Amino acid sequence: MRIEIKAAILAVVISGLVLELTFGIAPFLGSLQGAGPHREVQAKTGDTKPLASPGGQAEQGRSLFERNCAHCHGGDARGDEGPTLFNLALSDARIARRIKEGIKGEMPKFGSKLNDMDIAALIAYLRTLND
């Protein structure tokens, strides 16, 4: 068999194995996140009571926040390019509208990406961000 064909077979096998391994270790890599904002708040306040039960709505909201919002609002939600999200004085409906529709020239729309359940979870998480 020609070297090119042998190499192609080997390349496909190794590529497949690399993808398989990548998908296999994805859950582990996904767990490598550092302390989220709620943990930092707990550390700051000395409060040992969980702000949200694991798997709860606020916990889901934190995960959504880190994937969608942390880039601009900072990993600790205290602001980066976007403003801090601590002590929000807006109503749930207004926060939901801002997430869905964005703010022209300032914040992108998330209405096509996040459904109502996601937004509710995000709001539940944002409500835990109090100094």
Add this chain to the structure above:
Amino acid sequence: MNNSLWIKMHGGMTHFPIALVMVSIAFDLGGQFVLENGEKTRRAGLRAAGFYTLVLGALSSFGAVASGIIISHGEIWGRGNLARHHTFLWPAFGLVIALAVWRLVVGNRASSGAFKIYLTASVITGALMSAAGYWGGELLLNG
């Protein structure tokens, strides 16, 4: 480590494989169109540059993929722009690894016909990487 730092790391790391693979394609295409007569040294030089940039691109893609998985909390598909990003990313990642392995094994022994097939696959890989990069940017900027 803070998630926003991982996001920034992914943004930085992801440009290495994109740039290196694109440059590799450019070198190989350049080498392909250099005239044979009296230009063999230049062609060999361009092919060697194409080889090393491809291998470096493939190696750097591991860092980009790992940091991406970390910021998506282990999500390998998702929905919306994340799903679009992954639709192009996974085939591109697989192809980059396959192309690098193929060239590592074949070295300079590739026939003209086989190398043309390789070049076609590398151009497709470049297009897939560009699309993955585009949707990755959309993901960051537009949610």
